[in-house]
Amino acid sequence: AQSVTQLGSHVSVSEGALVLLRCNYSSSVPPYLFWYVQYPNQGLQLLLKYTSAATLVKGINGFEAEFKKSETSFHLTKPSAHMSDAAEYFCAVTHNNAGNMLTFGGGTRLMVKP
Amino acid sequence: EAQVTQNPRYLITVTGKKLTVTCSQNMNHEYMSWYRQDPGLGLRQIYYSMNVEVTDKGDVPEGYKVSRKEKRNFPLILESPSPNQTSLYFCASRTGQSNNQPQHFGDGTRLSIL
Numbered sequence: 001a002q003s004v005t006q007l008g009s010h011v012s013v014s015e016g017a018l019v020l021l022r023c024n025y026s027s028s029v030p031p032y033l034f035w036y037v038q039y040p041n042q043g044l045q046l047l048l049k050y051t052s053a054a055t056l057v058k059g060i061n062g063f064e065a066e067f068k069k070s071e072t073s074f075h076l077t078k079p080s081a082h083m084s085d086a087a088e089y090f091c092a093v094t095h096n097n098a099g100n101m102l103t104f105g106g107g108t109r110l111m112v113k114p
Numbered sequence: 115e116a117q118v119t120q121n122p123r124y125l126i127t128v129t130g131k132k133l134t135v136t137c138s139q140n141m142n143h144e145y146m147s148w149y150r151q152d153p154g155l156g157l158r159q160i161y162y163s164m165n166v167e168v169t170d171k172g173d174v175p176e177g178y179k180v181s182r183k184e185k186r187n188f189p190l191i192l193e194s195p196s197p198n199q200t201s202l203y204f205c206a207s208r209t210g211q212s213n214n215q216p217q218h219f220g221d222g223t224r225l226s227i228l
Contacts, residue, residue, distance in 0.1 A: 043219030
């Protein structure tokens with residue numbers, strides 16, 4: 001079985017501050033990991049994905065995430081938050097033997113203060 | 115433009131009145147899926163389809179039906195809706211080659227069952 005835990009359902013940062021959104025996964029085999037962003041009244045958009053190549057993955061809008069197998073983590077970071085980053089962020093996990101199931105975490109709502 | 119289109123975007127209805135939410139994609143994707151999104155629970159998979167006439171249950175299939183008669187369409191059917199099916203629903207698609215491909219999401223359908 002696979003699972004995802006996102007620590008912190010709400011995170012608030014000031015504009016220009018570091019963004020850190022946490023994701024820990026559980027998977028018995030090498031995982032594929034995704035971060036998606038959801039803006040209000042919209043569907044999910046892919047930010048970045050890890051598929052067993054480089055452990056540091058760069059995505060759109062200045063976001064990146066690092067796959068750490070020893071910590072079973074895939075935290076999302078951005079050096080400097082913009083107001084436009086305010087949204088809900090979802091981490092998701094799957095793998096080759098997952099029977100085509102994609103398992104999502106509970107989501108983290110990012111708020112950016114001016 | 116590559117997209118996943120869901121209709122309707124919003125629906126308020128009453129318990130027991132059959133409804134269908136349509137989903138169509140124009141990317142010739144083999145894989146399509148339905149999710150429901152509830153606060154704090156992230157997205158949970160209802161059903162998915164690997165190709166025409168091939169469907170399978172996800173994590174929360176009870177009370178739902180799907181069909182895949184054409185590659186581009188994957189309707190979600192609630193035969194006898196109940197209030198616990200009030201939720202935000204998303205359809206998604208991806209190429210069927212591997213689980214490491216990202217899913218493309220529609221803009222969502224907000225269902226309220228009274």
